[in-house]
Each structure stands twice: as structure tokens, then as C-alpha cells.
Amino acid sequence: MNIAITSLNSAVERLLAVEANRPGSVHRLTRSETLAGGKGVNVARVLAQLAAGGHGTSTPVPAPRLLDFSGGPTGRLFEDLLGAEGLDSALVPTAGGTRVCEVLVDLSDPAGATVYNASGPQVTEPELDALESTFGHVLENSDALVCTGSIPPGVPSDQYARWITQARDRGVLSVLDAHGEVLARGAAALPDVVKVNREELLSLGPGDPGARALEWLDSGIRCVIVTDGGGPARAYTAGVAYEVRAPEVPVRSAVGSGDAFCAGLVRSLLGAPEAGWAAHLRLAAACGASNAAGVTAGLTETHSPAALLSRVTVSESALRPARRSDTRTDGTRG
Template sequence: MSIAITSLNSAVERLLVVEANRPGSVHRLARSETLAGGKGVNVARVLTQLRAGGDETYAPVPAPRLVGFSGGPTGRLFEDLLGAEGLDSALVPTAGGTRVCEVLVDLSDPAGATVYNASGPKVTEPELGALESMFGSVLENSDALVCTGSIPPGVPSDQYARWITQARGKGVLSVLDAHSEVLAQGAAALPDIVKVNREELLSLGAGDPDARAMDWLDAGIRCVIVTDGGRPARAYTAGAEYEVRAPEIPVRSAVGSGDAFCAGLVRSLLGAPKAGWAAHLRLAAACGASNAAGVTAGLTGSHSPATLLSRVTVSESPLRPARRSATRTDDTRG
């Protein structure tokens, strides 16, 4: 079995670190690194690190498996980089080359990292058909599906929505973390969990973003989590609302912290399904904070989730009766 994670817009990521960014100036890099990138890869990396941690609080969970595309010389490099990290994948070859993205981390302002994301190669109909066939076989052997990250040109905006519907039909846990129309259509397919940041909610149009989150909950989504940068996250479930405060840590780069949050959440849901939402959210926040303590996306040894767990504050309050009565009552999975 595996945890299927989308990597439809795979990337080779170039990390550039400077002591202080001065636009228009020549810089000497304090550090540079080439990594496999993209939100799906970040989630898979953290899940792999958590599995290697051997925390006896959680039952063993399946290894992550990335599903998506890879093409050209940059695609070969992307696959080599995945292999170097021991990350499993099922990738369809494309005529277009895998994109290259850049992350510029300014050590004088680590919370304000600059990210340059390419759009990715245009996917052809035959390539998309091959992906559909591959996904079906991967889902058959998966305990969870994480739909995350952008989609390249040529992939329909309802791609995640259709996969979430398939996962629900097979009783497979599904998590959505996307933006724009992909987020809107994916949420309409009723995944178990939507993890979204406040900026992404605001991008969907007029209206109170928290009200939109509650509407999704009313429609049947088990949990809607709204992160908000360094501010407390909020989570809405059928039974309660939660405010999640991550511990204060020395931030080196916040890039990938939302993906680490997602990985910790999935780890807890699968490894301790009866622990309850407060426990699931606590591990998620600890993973997000651990990621922010390092320059590259992933957990940091100096601020491991295990050492941060007790410093995460999760406050629970009853969901308003009008909302509680409108949501599903068959939620028995944590």
C-alpha cells in the first residue's frame, strides 16, 4: 500500500541563499542546492522523514508515492533527485521538459523568501490519458490520496475533483491543498479534508473566507483547515472549531511549511486514527514549524516535531449549533 501524492507540475528546484538580498547588485551565495521540488514532493519528503523517525505513538503508515509527469533532461534530473532521497514515484514521460523553479532565501529576512515558479510544459491528450491509467492502478493500492500543487497547461481544472471522487468511492482518505479554480472544483467533490491558506480562500472571490470554509463543511467535508502564515491556523469540523498556535521558533525559511503541515496531518490521521482532531492538528503544526526552522523544505533535526509537539497550543470550542446540525453525522474516523 502507499500514500498517493500528486506531482502533476514536477519541478527541479534551485535554492539560492544570500546574507542579504540587494536587487540590482552582484551577490555571493551563502548556499546553493538543487532539489526535487513542488508541493507534492515536499509532502512526500516530510512523510518519509516521519516514517524514518520511528515514533511509537503512531502505527506504521505506508510510504508516499508521487504520481505525475516528468520530461526532458530536467525530468531525468528530477527523477535522479527523487531517487537520491528515496522517494518513490509513478511518472508519465512528457515531450515538454520538467520546469525549473527558484527559491531565493534572504537570511536577513528569512520569513520573506522569494519564489519564482515556472508554469510547466503543456501536457498532451495522450500523456494525460497515460496518467489516468497509471493513477487508477496507484489508487487501487493506496490508503490515502493527497491532491496538492499546481497543474500544468493541458491538464483540466477538474482533474483533482475527479480523482477525489474516485478515492471517495473506494473509501480512500483524500486531502486537498490547491488554489484558484482547481481548489474550487476539488472542494466541490467533497474530499475528507481541505487544507488551504487564507490568501487562497480570498482568491476565490467576494465573501468572508471563513464563511466559505463553513459552507464546505456544511456540504460534507470532514475538516476544513485555514492556515494564515505565522498567525494561528483555524480548523473546522462537524463537532468543533480549533485554533492552532505553532510554537515560536527561529525562522530560516517558511517555504514548504504548509506542505509539512499537510504531511503531519496525514501521518497522524493514518497512524493514530482515533487520536482526535486536536492531536492530528498538533502534529501537523509541529511539522510546519520544524520545516520553517530550516532553509530547505523538510523537517529539521534541531527543531524536530517530537521536540515541538508539547509547545503547540490547540484550543477547542463548540461549533455553532446552526452549523453543527447541517454537517454530516457519520464521521467516525477521528
């Protein structure tokens, strides 16, 4: 079995690090790497690292499998980069080339990395048909579905929503991390978990993010998690609200920390389903902090989740219950 990760706009990612970024100047790079990138790849990478052991999470869980597009010379490079990391994938060919994105890390201000994201290739109807067929095969062999990241031109905004509905019909755990219309329509399909950052939530329009989270909770979503950069994350479940404070680490790049949080959450939900939301959130926050301590997306050995876990603070407060009677607070299905 697998953890299906649908992330339809992954990229070849160029990581550039400089001692200090001075616009209009010539810089000498202190580090330069080419990696498979995108939110889904980041989630898969952390899940694979957790599965490999050494991070205090020895309970076995299914391996991640990435469902994505791949096209052109950059697509071939993307596939090679995935293979070099041992990341399993089911890739649908596209005529358009896989996008290339850049991440500029200013080591004098690592929390403020600059990210340049391309839009992605135009996807055609035959390519969408092939995607649907591939998704059906992947979902049949999956214990969880993670829908994350942006979508390229030509992919309908309800793509994740329809897949979440299929996952629910099969009893497969589903997690959504998106933005804009894709987030709104995906949340309306009632995934088990919505994990967003505050900026993504505000992209849906003015209003209190906490109130919108409660609306989603009342509609039937089991847990809504709102991360806020270096600030505490807030999670809402039936009857309980959580404030999650990650431990302080020497930040080298915050890029990918939200994805590492998502991976840790899924890892805990599948590996220890009866542990309860506080435990799930604790591992998620430890993974997010571990990611921030490295320049590239992924867990760091010097600040591993196992070492950080005891330093995560999770506090609870009462919350009015959601309306649905089958919602539990331990992450399992009712």
C-alpha cells in the first residue's frame, strides 16, 4: 500500500544561496543545487526520510507515491532527480515541459527566502484523461491521499475536490493543502484534514481565519490546521482547539517547512492513529522545525524530529463541537 501524494505542478528546483542578497549586484554563490521540487515532492521526501528511521518514528507506515505530470527535457531531469532520491512516482507525460523554479536563500536573513515559481505547462484534455486513469490505479493501492500544491493551466479547479470525494467513498484518509479556488472547492468536498497557512486561508477573502476554520469543521471536516510561519499553529477539532508552538531552531531556510509539517502529520495519523491529535500535531511541528534548520527542503540530522519532539508545546482549550456526530478527536474515522 502507499500514501498517494497528488501534486500536479511539481518542478525542477534551483536552489541558490548567497551570504547576503544585494539586488543589482553580482553575487558569488555559497551553495547551488538542482533538486526535484514542489510541495508534493517535499511531502514525499520527508515521509521517505521518516520511513528510513533514525527520527524517532519506527512504526512502519505505507511508502509515499507521487502522482504528477512530467514533460520535455526538464521533465526527464525531474524524473532523474526523483530517482536519485529513491522517491516512487506515477508520472503522466505532457507535451509541455515541466516548470523550473528558483529559490534564493539569503543566509543573512534565511527566514525570508525568495521563491520564483513558474506557472507550469498547459495541460490538454487527453493528458487529463490519462491523469484520471493513473489516479484510479494509484488510489486503489493507497491508505491515504494528500492533495497539495498548485495546479497547472488546463487542470480544473475542482480536480482535488473530486479526488477527495473518491477517497472518502473508499474509506481512504484525505488531507488537503492548497490555496485559492482549489482550496475552497477541495474543502467543500470534506477531506479529513485541511492544512493551510494563514496566508492561504486569507486568500479566500476577508474575514477571521478562525471563523472560517470553524465553518469547515462544522461542515464535516475532522481537523482544520492553520500554520503561521514562525508563529504558533492552531488546530481545530470536534470540541478542542490546539495551539502548537514549535521549538526554536537556527533557521537556515523556512521553504518546505509547511510540507514537512504535513508529512509528519500524515505519518502520525497512519502510524499511531489512536495517539490523539496532540501527538499528531507534536510530530508535525517537530518535522516542520527540523526542515527549517536546513537549507534544502527535508529533515536535518542535526535537528531531527526525535530530538525536537519533547520541545514542542501543545496546549488545548475547549471548543464548541462540530455538528456531525461521527467526528472524533483522535484522527480516526467514526
